Amino acid sequence: MATDRGSVAHFERAILPHLDAAYNLARWLTRNDQDAQDVVQEAYLRALQFFDSFSGGSGRGWLLTIVRNTCYTWLRKNRMQSAAEPFDEEIHSGGAASGNPETAAIENADRRVLLAALGELPVEFREVLVLRELEGLSYQEIAAVAGIPQGTVMSRLARARRRLEQQLANELKKEPQGGL
Amino acid sequence: MVCKDAQELIHGYVDGELDRLGNLEVERHLEGCDLCSEVYRRALALHSRMQDPALKFKAPEGVRRGVESSVRKSERTGTGWWGWLSFAASVAALAGVIWIAAAILxxxxxxxxxxxxxxxxxxxxxxxxxxxxxxxxxxxxxxxxxxxxxxxxxxxxxxxxxxxxxxxxxxxxxxxxxxxxxxxxxxxxxxxxxxxxxxxxxxxxxxxxxxxxxxxxxxxxxxxxxxxxxxxxxxxxxxxxxxxx
Structure with a gap:
């Protein structure tokens, strides 16, 4: 645990600056402000406890791994993911690539539609998209945070983007006017 | 390269995660394949669309204060019964992390x-x-x-x-x-x-x-x-x- 002055100072330098990244991930995974705040608080407590095991390197990746695991504990506790329907890449990706009703959707979708579509994705897809597109993590860092092989990162991102395109098209159908 | 492989590699290409050979292979495939070129254009459009900083949530002030206060507290407490308690908590948390990892991956x-x-x-x-x-x-x-x-x-x-x-x-x-x-x-x-x-x-x-x-x-x-x-x-x-x- 980070208790002495030196390690606390180290913690403040290496881990504390990534609070926004931690909150962003937690907010996208829990989809709720209050829960994201609780998760981030708890994740930071865990990070303090585990700080001895931080071996240097990317403090952001290290922290995001803890945030992600704390989120999943929370999701499990709150039954946000139906236990009867485990995540399946193939099924949840919604089939192979085809023609292009989605091309227009990407271009026409405003920010609000994009936020809504991303929020609708299965959590495993949301997670890789947030880590890659919003936080700019490399495949190697995503693999470490999400606990998946590096090769899986690319295929999951491929499916996640495909699925997001379809979701954008669906959201646009819901509100044909779109636009802020 | 078959389209199925290309449509996955396209994402590594967009993300700059392929090596030189991988980039060349994708480019060669895109030259001759309209369907995959369309997939590529969509992936690129989506990628650039998502660089919008407004998609990111910023930590509210309350969380920032709470976290900073936890850090300060940890400096004061140190060992003693709290040390044992936190040890027990970290063992439990570790077991939790391992269990989650085993269960969900x-x-x-x-x-x-x-x-x-x-x-x-x-x-x-x-x-x-x-x-x-x-x-x-x-x-x-x-x-x-x-x-x-x-x-x-x-x-x-x-x-x-x-x-x-x-x-x-x-x-x-x-x-x-x-x-x-x-x-x-x-x-x-x-x-x-x-x-x-x-x-x-x-x-x-x-x-x-x-x-x-x-x-x-x-x-x-x-x-x-x-x-x-x-x-x-x-x-x-x-x-x-x-x-x-």
Whole structure:
């Protein structure tokens, strides 16, 4: 645990600056402000406890791994993911690539539609998209945070983007006017 | 390159994660394939669309204050009963993390087993979990297993080799009941997990490490053997050779 002055100072330098990244991930995974705040608080407590095991390197990746695991504990506790329907890449990706009703959707979708579509994705897809597109993590860092092989990162991102395109098209159908 | 592969590699291409050869192969495929070019344009459009900083949530002031106050508190408290409490909490949290990792990642086959083996090993190190039957007598451990399992794990006395038998434990790796035979060298605990391999085919020893633990596994006489310990890899291999002899 980070208790002495030196390690606390180290913690403040290496881990504390990534609070926004931690909150962003937690907010996208829990989809709720209050829960994201609780998760981030708890994740930071865990990070303090585990700080001895931080071996240097990317403090952001290290922290995001803890945030992600704390989120999943929370999701499990709150039954946000139906236990009867485990995540399946193939099924949840919604089939192979085809023609292009989605091309227009990407271009026409405003920010609000994009936020809504991303929020609708299965959590495993949301997670890789947030880590890659919003936080700019490399495949190697995503693999470490999400606990998946590096090769899986690319295929999951491929499916996640495909699925997001379809979701954008669906959201646009819901509100044909779109636009802020 | 077939389209199915290309449509995955396109994303590595967009993300700048391919090597030079990979980039060339994707570019060559895109030149001759309209469908994949369309997939590429969409991936690129989506990628640039998502660079909008407004998609990111910023931590509210309340969280920032709460976290900063936790950090300050941790500096004041240090050890004492709080230290023990936090130790207990971190053990619980670690077990939680491992359990979650094992439960949600669902990796295939060996990787799953390796994770289960390490998790069981970590669990066994918690207070009073190491042995169901604590004894250094192989002739006590073996019959104890025979009454509880439908296979007979070998239990060897390896005192001469420098490994002390500590006892036996019933364990589960996923859904599979397994015998855990526990040995010790110096202060290092070794868990040897044994269960029916499902085939008579023997396999050579494979050495791995997971989360700081060393693992060796092999198949012999229709049984799967997984040894796990924080002992260094060289001595653990010595242990595995003694067991398999």
């Amino acid at each position: 669902r990796p295939p086959g060996q990787e799953l087993i390796a994770q289960e083996v390490v998790s069981s090993h970590v669990r066994s190190l918690m207070a009073d979990h190491l042995t169901d039957i604590p004894t250094s007598d192989q002739h006590t451990v073996k019959p104890w297993f025979n009454g509880r399992l439908d296979f007979s794990p070998p239990v060897k006395d390896l005192t001469v080799e420098g490994f002390t038998l500590v006892g036996g434990r019933m364990d589960y790796l996923g859904q599979t009941p397994a015998a855990a035979v526990i040995y010790r060298r110096r202060q290092h605990v070794i868990n040897l997990f044994v269960w029916p391999a499902g085939s008579e085919r023997a396999t050579a020893m494979k050495v791995e490490s997971r989360r700081g633990y060393n693992l060796i596994h092999w198949t012999q006489s229709g049984l799967a053997f997984w040894a796990v310990s924080d002992l260094n890899s060289g001595e653990l291999q010595e242990f595995a050779r003694s067991v398999s002899r």
